[in-house]
Amino acid sequence: MTSPARVVHHAGMTGNDIRLLHIRRLIARYETAGEFSIAVGIPQETLSRCIGKTPSRPISDDICDRIEAALKLPSGRLSDFFALFDVERQISPSDVAKLTAAQGKLVTTLIHSPPPDEAAVLLTQLVAQFRLGSR
Structure with missing residues (x-):
């Protein structure tokens, strides 16, 4: 079965593309990626592997859930194409x-x-x- 993060949704974007854009926009609200990491309670190394300049791993549901909970975002918001x-x-x-x-x-x-x-x-x-x- 194909991972939901890899399925093409709208305008040629995968679920992971959508999540990546949302999270990068959230990070931009902080002085540093380290501050964002602390705010969401996820180690910066983990975020870097998923969200860095050249991500080596897709953004998991668990990471999205943790970010949404920490920032009090609606569940599923980071995967919502239209919210972009x-x-x-x-x-x-x-x-x-x-x-x-x-x-x-x-x-x-x-x-x-x-x-x-x-x-x-x-x-x-x-x-x-x-x-x-x-x-």
């Missing part, structure tokens, strides 16, 4: 599913583009244009 760009759930998942391959690639590019707030605005505008164009 639509925190307030303004875009229907069915609308995202209707995007063409080129639009999906744009979504992926926007998600990976810092800062996340600008990407969210651009993505919301893209989907709004898509809705208007499909009427």
